[in-house]
Amino acid sequence: MRKKTKPAELKNVKTYSIRSRKSKFDCASLAQCPDPAQPLSEFFNTLPPVLKARDLLRFSEKVAAAVKKERLVLFMMGAHLIKCGLSTLVCDLIKRGIINAVAMNGASAIHDFELAFFGKTSEDVETHLANGSFGMAAETGEWMNTMISDGVKKGHGLGDAFGMAILRRQPPRVETSILAAAYEAGIPATVHVAIGTDIIHQHPSSDGALIGKGSHLDFRILAGQLPDLNDGGVVINFGSAVILPEVFLKALTVARNLSGAVKNFTAANFDMIQHYRPNLNVLQRPIKTGGEAFSFTGHHEIMLPLLYSAIRSLI
Secondary structure (H helix, E strand, O other), rough: OOOOOOOHHHHHHHOOOHHHHOOOHHHHHHOOOOOOOOOHHHHHHOOOOOOHHHHHHHHHHHHHHHOOOOOEEEEEOHHHHHHHOOOHHHHHHOOOOOOOOOEEEEEHHHHHHHHHHHHOOOOOOOHHHOOOOOOOOHHHHHHHHHHHHHHHHHHOOOHHHHHHHHHOOOOOHHHOOOHHHHHHHOEEEEOOOOOOHHHHHHHOOOOOOHHHHHHHHHHHHHHHHHHOOOOOOEEEEEOOOOHHHHHHHHHHHHHHHHHHOOOOEEEEEEEEEHHHHHHHHHHOOOOOOOEEEEEEEEHHHHHHHHHHHHHHOOO
């Protein structure tokens, strides 16, 4: 037989005045209406100082502090940044001395190359996969593999090999090339690949030994930079879900093994959705010995211009 439950008698509940209650939000934190006629720097003063708006401003302050302190500001990126039209922002941050090291995956280097030389990039994968032509653009494969061969044989990593060759050849849209901007600025740009993940590996001109040698040298170059994160540096992972978080973790352990303390730095992950590896390998594990981590979720074509503007408003 079902037991009948007696309803609670609400007339006997105890209440208190809201005036005595501690609240998590009050009118002091209300957003202000931005004035489109005002400088962009004023826009950030209108944001409510809560949640991710607060975090974005705090993180931007960390970047500005790292620049003023001459610490490492490492920008790790995936290929979608370039396909979203954001190369110009990254190049400008390099030229202004705000980003002083870049790490990218192989796909980023390919899009960087194609945009600089041909003014376009990113093919329709499904259409070209159906007939076996996906990734088979002759110029991309042949020219980039030649750059690898020429550069690595002379003792360069992949990043320098590409950046040096792009600058030397001065393609029609050289100003869009992040690799060229880094090489011209004299800062390290490293390219980290897994054999078989990039379209240029499909071409007859591809040399796995040279690709591996160049990428391994870039890994060592990255590991050599990371001690400069210690005490105030910043690492930003923007849109790379797998390769760079894994590479960063291994490079960091090499840096700590060889130089000792690499701690008290700031890490941030920007992506359209939050993934396991960036959160664990960039935000959580590395700062266990000291530091701060930020996680931002949103579309690249919105988030990077916001970050760029927030940093520029401080520097």
